[in-house]
Amino acid sequence: MALHNLALCLVIVSCFLVVICEGQSSVPVAPGLSYTFYSTSCPNLESIVRIHLLQVLENDTTQAAGLLRLHFHDCFVQGCDASVLLDGSTSGPSEQNAPPNLTLRQAAFKIINDIQTLIQGQCGQVVSCADVTALAARESVLLSGGPYYNIPLGRRDSPNFATTNVTLANLPPPTFNTSQLINLFSSKNLTTTDLVALSGGHTIGIGHCTSFTNRLYPTQDSNMDKTLANNLKLTCPASNTTNTTNLDLRTPNIFDNKYFVDLMNRQGLFTSDQDLYTDSRTKSIVQTFAVNQTLFFQNFIDGMIKMGQLGVLTGSQGQIRANCSATNANTMAFWSVFREQQQQGTSAQY
Ligand code: HEM
Numbered sequence: 001m002a003l004h005n006l007a008l009c010l011v012i013v014s015c016f017l018v019v020i021c022e023g024q025s026s027v028p029v030a031p032g033l034s035y036t037f038y039s040t041s042c043p044n045l046e047s048i049v050r051i052h053l054l055q056v057l058e059n060d061t062t063q064a065a066g067l068l069r070l071h072f073h074d075c076f077v078q079g080c081d082a083s084v085l086l087d088g089s090t091s092g093p094s095e096q097n098a099p100p101n102l103t104l105r106q107a108a109f110k111i112i113n114d115i116q117t118l119i120q121g122q123c124g125q126v127v128s129c130a131d132v133t134a135l136a137a138r139e140s141v142l143l144s145g146g147p148y149y150n151i152p153l154g155r156r157d158s159p160n161f162a163t164t165n166v167t168l169a170n171l172p173p174p175t176f177n178t179s180q181l182i183n184l185f186s187s188k189n190l191t192t193t194d195l196v197a198l199s200g201g202h203t204i205g206i207g208h209c210t211s212f213t214n215r216l217y218p219t220q221d222s223n224m225d226k227t228l229a230n231n232l233k234l235t236c237p238a239s240n241t242t243n244t245t246n247l248d249l250r251t252p253n254i255f256d257n258k259y260f261v262d263l264m265n266r267q268g269l270f271t272s273d274q275d276l277y278t279d280s281r282t283k284s285i286v287q288t289f290a291v292n293q294t295l296f297f298q299n300f301i302d303g304m305i306k307m308g309q310l311g312v313l314t315g316s317q318g319q320i321r322a323n324c325s326a327t328n329a330n331t332m333a334f335w336s337v338f339r340e341q342q343q344q345g346t347s348a349q350y
Contacts, residue, residue, distance in 0.1 A: 025149060025150070025301055025302055025305050026302075027302050027305040027306050027309075029152045029309070030152065030309040030312055030314070031314065032154055032312070032314025032315050033152035033153060033154040033155065033309060033312060033314060034152055034153065034154055035150055035151075035152055035153070037131075037152070037153040037154040038123075038126065038127060038131075038153060041123060041126045041127075042119065042122070042123035042126055042127055044122060044123075045119060045123065045127060045135070046135065048115070048118050048119055048122060049115055049119075049132070049135045049136060049139055050139050050143075052111075052114065052115050052118055053067075053111075053115075053136065053139045053140065053143060054143065056111055057140075057143050057144075060107075061144065061253045062204075062205070062206070062253060063105070063107055063108065063111065063140075064140035064141070064143060064144045064204055064253075064255075065140070065144075065204040065205025065206065065247075066104065066105030066107060066108035066111075066205070067108050067111065067112075067133075067136045067137055067139075067140040068137045068140050068141060068201055068204065068205070069104065069105075069108075069201070069205065070084065070104055070105075070108045070109075070112070070133060070136075070137070071133050071134055071136070071137035071307075071308070072137075072198075072201065072307065073095075073100070073101055073104060073171060074130065074133050075307050075308060075310045075311075076170045076171055076188070076307075076310070077095055077162050077166065077167050077170045077171060078095075078158065078161075078162045078166065078170075078311060079158075079310050079311020079312055079313070080130050080133070080134060080155055080307075080308055080309070080310055080311065080312055081130050081155065081156070081157060081158035081311065081312065081313050081318060082128065082129035082130040082132075082133060082155075082157040082158060082321065082324060083095055083158045083160065083161040083162055084096065084101060084104070084161070085109060085112060085129055085133070085324045085325055086158075086160075086161045086325060086326065086327065087325045087326060089330060091160075092163065093164060094161045095161045095162050095167045096109075097164065098164045098167035098168060098171075099164075099168065100167065100168065100171040100173065101167065101171075103208055103211075109324075109325065111136065112129065112132055112133055112136060112324050113323065113324050113325060115132050115136060116129060116132050116321075116323075116324050119132065120322070125320055125322050126320060127320065128155050128156050128157045128318075128320050128321070129157050129320075129321045129324035130155035130156065130157055130158075130312070130313075131153045131154070131155050132324070134151055134153070134155065134308050135151070135153075137304070137308075138151055138304070141255050141300075141304075144204050144253065144254060144255035145254045145255045145256060146203075146255030146256075146297065146300070147297040147298075147300065147301055149301040149304065149305065151304075151305060151308055152305070152308075152309065154312075154314055155312045155313065155314065156312075156313040156314060156315075156317055156318035156319060156320065157313070157318050157319050157320060157321045157324075157327075158313060158318050159318060159319055159327045159328075159329065160327070170184075172184050172272060173272075174207070174211045174212060174269075174270035174271060174272050174273075175214055175270075175271050175272070176271065176272045176275075177271065177272070177275045177279070178272075178275045178276055178278070178279035178281065178282055179279070181195055181199075181272060181275075181276075182195060182281065185198075188307075188310055189306070190303065190306060190307065192281055192282060192285070193285055193299055193303075194299070194302070194303040194306060194307075195276075195282070196276055196282050196285040196286060196289065196299075197285075197289070197296060197299035197300045197302070197303040198300065198303040198304070198307060199259075199272070199273060199276060200257070200259050200260065200289065200296055200300055201300075202247040202248060202259050202269070202270075202273060203247070203248045203251070203254070203255055203256055203257070203258060203259040204247070204248065204252065204253055204254070204255055205246075205247050205252075206244040206245060206246055206247060206252075207244060207245060207247055207269050207270065208242065208243070208244050209235065209236035209239065209240070209241045209242070209243050209244070209245075210239070210240065211269075211270060212232065212236075212269050212270055212271075213236050213238075213239035213240075214239075214271070215229075215270075215271060216229060216232055216233055216236065216239070217238075217239050221271070221274075223266055223274055223275075223278060224266055224267075224274065225265060225266040225267045228249065228266075228267050232245065245269070247259070247269050247273075248262055249262050249267050250262060256293060257289050257290060257292075257293040257296045259273075260286050260287075260289040260290035260296065261290045263276060263277040263286050263290070264277060264286065264287065264290050
């Protein structure tokens with residue numbers, strides 16, 4: 001009950017923030033996107049997303065992390081076009097089957113589909129799955145204690161997904177050092193500050209042993225706090241165990257700046273995290289965010305708005321998917337086969 005009241009308060013406070021924070025980011029808006037895109041076609045869009053996520057997160061706060069990561073994995077591969085949501089097809093394995101996406105949460109895909117169904121019930125087929133994913137990430141940050149930020153909307157959904165090779169080339173592995181991360185991020189016009197701020201997304205969520213045992217076996221990374229290393233060895237007695245651990249040691253489910261405090265104490269989980277405090281180009285940014293949460297939040301917002309506009313499809317490009325897991329062509333093909341078989345009395349096999 002207390003949680004429910006807290007949730008209601010959050011809705012009220014955040015609705016208030018929607019008003020006062022409008023236009024807070026100076027990041028330019030990509031052509032075709034706008035802050036008022038659905039104000040006529042789906043005026044209740046943001047509250048539909050928020051109210052559904054309040055219910056979801058009330059049952060399991062950790063789902064917020066899965067939704068935030070989903071948006072990142074969508075945007076870095078082929079742009080924020082919901083391509084990561086597509087199931088595989090006869091044309092080959094989908095992005096979801098590529099190694100970095102195997103640890104995306106299945107629950108996150110379902111949550112996006114559920115929200116899309118709710119939206120269609122109220123507004124029809126007008127909101128893209130890419131926009132739903134961006135909004136779900138934004139609400140996840142807010143409902144985990146992070147900042148509210150307005151996001152430009154109007155993305156459209158891709159009719160196809162990327163190959164495994166393209167997916168692998170665009171998603172950084174946890175073994176990357178800062179130079180490799182800076183190169184990848186700058187290829188997407190994201191600055192070194194964006195890199196550090198967006199890495200702060202690791203203030204919530206979990207990692208599997210396979211993502212960090214390179215730092216434990218065969219030799220222990222000297223840049224990892226000894227107590228943390230000993231604890232991680234208990235969680236991951238071998239490099240291939242399927243166990244998980246929290247990314248942020250201090251406040252694992254709260255969106256705050258403690259991730260940067262972890263890094264300053266050599267308690268970052270991945271090489272890609274900890275190296276941000278070793279490399280001279282990023283160390284001072286980590287220190288600044290560790291002592292100034294407001295500054296971290298401001299830079300995180302700018303990074304998210306930039307990342308959220310990568311390679312967007314707009315206007316008449318792409319489509320608005322009815323079902324986020326399949327392109328409209330595939331959905332229609334499924335229904336026509338289903339209808340045909342029903343007419344022939346063979347639908348029982350479904
Ligand atoms: C900078 C490069 C990045 C690398 C190398 C990286 C890598 C990873 C890895 C390996 C995991 C854990 C996967 C697993 O073992 O289950 C993870 C989890 C996560 N990442 Fe990142 N990531 C990066 C950037 C980002 C960004 C930009 C965001 C969002 C702004 C983000 C948000 C998350 C979240 C929230 C989780 C936890 C997911 C969950 O609990 O299901 N990451 N990341």
